[in-house]
Amino acid sequence: MKAVCWQGANEVRVESVPDPTILNPRDAIIKITSTAICGSDLHIYGGYIPTVQKGDIIGHEFMGEVVEVGREVNNLKIGVDAKRLLPGDRVVVPSTIGCGNCAYCQRDMWSLCDNSNPNSWLEEKLFGNVTSAIYGYSHLLGGYAGAQAEYIRVPFADVGVVKVPSDIPDEKLLFISDAIPTGYMGAELCDIQPGDTVAVWGSGAVGLFAMISAYMMGAEKVIAIDRFPERLEMAKKYAKAEVINYEEVNAGEALKEMTGGRGPDACIDAVGLEAHGVGLEDFYDQTKQKLKLESDRPHVLREMMVACRKGGTLAIMGVYGGFVDKIPLGAAFNKGLTFRMGQMHGQKYMHLLLQQILDGKLDPSFVVTHQLPLAEAAHGYHIFQQKKDNCVKVVLKP
């Protein structure tokens, strides 16, 4: 089959690789019909995620059709019409891999699964514990082959897919694999109260879905912070957000003005470790990251901590991988802020989000700006990273 293989910083190539096979009794093989490039794939593309190796198949946002199931995939536990999973079934697959049986999966904290990462010792050493594996997202997080390919092996398929109806186009369903539940969880972590103002850093797909979700949960006002006018336009149009372009105005001061001097009640980071800032501080982070003295650029984190109202909540959904510098902990401590964060618990939210789409309450297809054949993945990565051609979301068609 054809698959997108990482070659090194800023280079991917579509190569011919062997087809995946069933390796464990609870596996299924899925023929991929649509797969997206996620914003967090750009961290891999840029070479910022440790333990990605040359030749690794990347990608974690996908859907497709079941072509083969292992002998233990007989008791599908979630999804429309939950029953036996069969070849021919159409499914969306969450990006995080959960076993369904460990204490974390059973408490609906799927991205903290104990049992899906075969390289657990590595993560245990770095992070103190093991978390769930993620498709195509480094050997630290399991080393599973990713989804930007024609076929993929899905472990724990009995709990790891959601069945979807056949009469709805891919573009409406694909993002319940990753971007929508990530945004939704960001809003949920904020514990939004009626009347709250929620500020969202980053107006990519995750940020946009976080904004929409914040309104679903009762927010009165949502403020989007980004530097690309076309993204801020989308935030205005599809997520009814007020917007701040941080390259034009000081985001911190603007937020104060827009919230009566209080600061937002909750702040969501939908950017992660490659955040851009302005001025000296941005120069400091960029330099330290290039010299490998700091693994992540925490610009958004710092800005959120200072901007948030007293007693407010910060939800971090953008990916961080290692160590960050110059965190204003004094602000966070004295203001009594609450931090909540983590990889999204896909299996917890997918059913609910699918229902929203089936009920016509949510149509996520607006984020797709580019649809390319899988063979043009390298071009897709390039324009997404450089934000060329107003690129917000690339969907690859194997």
Place this chain on the structure above:
Amino acid sequence: MTSTGDRTTKTTPEANEMERWASLIGGGAMVLTGLSQRSLKGVLTALAGGGLVYQGLTKQSTIQQAQEALGINKPIKVEKTVTINKPADELYRYWHNFEQLPTFMKHLQSVKVYDAKRSHWIAKAPLANNVEWDAEILEDRENEFISWASVEGADIDNSGFVRFKKAPGERGTEVKVVLEYNIPGGGISAALAKLFGEEPEQQIGDDLRRFKMLMEAGEIATTEGQPTGKR
């Protein structure tokens, strides 16, 4: 209320030590550094021998015992604990069927059970002959504790125990493994490296992780045999 000082001062230091051992192995946590000058096998044997024969456990005699039995080499000890979301009896049952251990212990090639006490173990040693030994169960408390030690003539003298203890709340069972290896005539680290790779602690940890996966998820997560591009 008065302090409990009376009680502790009446007890001899040696007995204190013993009490500590007994409670350690029976239930509490164990810090391996505390074990550094003693033989695990000696302690396990004394515990299994029905009474806590405190003479046999004084610091002095244990060191002598260990030196006589094992030469002057310092034994290698490994300690690892994992929490498994299953009741203790289920885990104990699987473990107690020693012939099943190679399903998750990668360094083992096979285990053959002779009778209720004795079994024969073969471990893979890459680039060398396999390592073999006969082991004997020292103590066996159903659903709680199994300890064992190799008998005379083992390629690598070893002993250990596994303890199954209910975790607090609804958190399943804490499974703790402590192992100790002695190789007469030196070269311990080289021989162990052959058995377990460079880091025995990590290998045992991986074995326990695989045990947990097998017990909880019914399979051991793997990526071996999946496709990849050119490396």
